Amino acid sequence: MGVHEIERSAPDLQRGGIAVIDRHGNVTWTDEVWASGDGQAYLPRVPIGTNLLHAYRRLPDPRAQAIANALSAVLEGTATYFEIEHRADRESQDSFLTAVAALRGNGAGAVLIHRPVGVGGASYRDRQSDLRTLGGPPVGGGIDRLTPREREVLGLMSAGLDNRAIALKLRIEYTTVRGHVRSVIEKLGARSRLEAVARAYRNGWVANR
Amino acid sequence: MTPGTTAGAQTFPVPSHVALVHNGETERRAGVREFLIPAADDPNAAIYLCGPPGEARRLFASLEEDTGRDLHPDLKRGRILLGQGDRDVDQQLRNLLDAIRLLFDRGFARVRVAGPAAWDVPGYAAPEDFLWYESRILPALEGVDAVILCTYDAAQLPAVAIQYGAVETHSHILISGVLSENAAFLPAERYLRERLVNLSWLNLPGAEG
Numbered sequence: 001m002g003v004h005e006i007e008r009s010a011p012d013l014q015r016g017g018i019a020v021i022d023r024h025g026n027v028t029w030t031d032e033v034w035a036s037g038d039g040q041a042y043l044p045r046v047p048i049g050t051n052l053l054h055a056y057r058r059l060p061d062p063r064a065q066a067i068a069n070a071l072s073a074v075l076e077g078t079a080t081y082f083e084i085e086h087r088a089d090r091e092s093q094d095s096f097l098t099a100v101a102a103l104r105g106n107g108a109g110a111v112l113i114h115r116p117v118g119v120g121g122a123s124y125r126d127r128q129s130d131l132r133t134l135g136g137p138p139v140g141g142g143i144d145r146l147t148p149r150e151r152e153v154l155g156l157m158s159a160g161l162d163n164r165a166i167a168l169k170l171r172i173e174y175t176t177v178r179g180h181v182r183s184v185i186e187k188l189g190a191r192s193r194l195e196a197v198a199r200a201y202r203n204g205w206v207a208n209r
Numbered sequence: 210m211t212p213g214t215t216a217g218a219q220t221f222p223v224p225s226h227v228a229l230v231h232n233g234e235t236e237r238r239a240g241v242r243e244f245l246i247p248a249a250d251d252p253n254a255a256i257y258l259c260g261p262p263g264e265a266r267r268l269f270a271s272l273e274e275d276t277g278r279d280l281h282p283d284l285k286r287g288r289i290l291l292g293q294g295d296r297d298v299d300q301q302l303r304n305l306l307d308a309i310r311l312l313f314d315r316g317f318a319r320v321r322v323a324g325p326a327a328w329d330v331p332g333y334a335a336p337e338d339f340l341w342y343e344s345r346i347l348p349a350l351e352g353v354d355a356v357i358l359c360t361y362d363a364a365q366l367p368a369v370a371i372q373y374g375a376v377e378t379h380s381h382i383l384i385s386g387v388l389s390e391n392a393a394f395l396p397a398e399r400y401l402r403e404r405l406v407n408l409s410w411l412n413l414p415g416a417e418g
Contacts, residue, residue: 163299194337198406
């Protein structure tokens, strides 16, 4: 399943959506209700797995139910879940790139949750970058070795933020951010913070706005 | 920016980030002297000296010589601080900003900072990270009466250090005793996007072009 096939099959990528991709590469967009919404509601941040599924099942919001359906597909082994957090940041579109994080499985299939943030959603290039990172051909450069949180940190590094600003934005400890930054640099095989950021731009992992 | 402290014939706007571009030690010493002596003579001003190991001590000794006074009592009561850079460029930025904050917390009305550009110093931040550090200083000074003077030795440093460091990351430039507003200064976000991520020496394997 390539990037373009996913894009072509998307009902409305600009507004976000959830695609369930089965082990044969067939794509089903499961969240037309969510896609028609504003994609801005705050959803719970809980550990991945059955707890997350139950958390969504308890929410009456049809968007949450759509996510729960997608999660069920993952837990049943027909898909691999792709998102850890559902952060919607009205102030910055940068977090969009990292809000959709990759947890790639053993080829059983994939659920791709695509959620633009900010006014007007993310640009076409942003979405293309996300899709390429998550479900498309290998992009090289080690991005696939980063955890979702590390990708989020890389996105904020690429926006020029220092570690304290990243800690404030993500509401995590400064020392934790330092660890993430070190890990990002190491995993990307970069020699410096800026080299890691430059790779992110060069490879389209972040938008060069 | 508002008019600030007069140093010799110069009035340094506050806040400002000034590059002293000099040719050799004699010029550096004269430029730093003109900048620091008014602060050393002002009981409401505090001084932070920094740089690679040993550099702050050297600046302090020069300042004592130039003022003709024993400044150790100022060191002891915390009106003058000696700092050191860090291998981790984010930590280096923190060291600088924390020192400035500490001095204001101690009740000083003005803070003046001086230190040499640590370009490609063994065991220190890579040049691109050093440039990032330089670019992040001015935005962090908003609203405070602080002036940072970075010395760039044109006789020692490569042209890229002068061009990308001194010229593009400083709001003002001091050359041969003349302080000028810097028309080539690039705001931090633009500098990151247009300069830093495109530095020719960065090693970017896996880039897709």
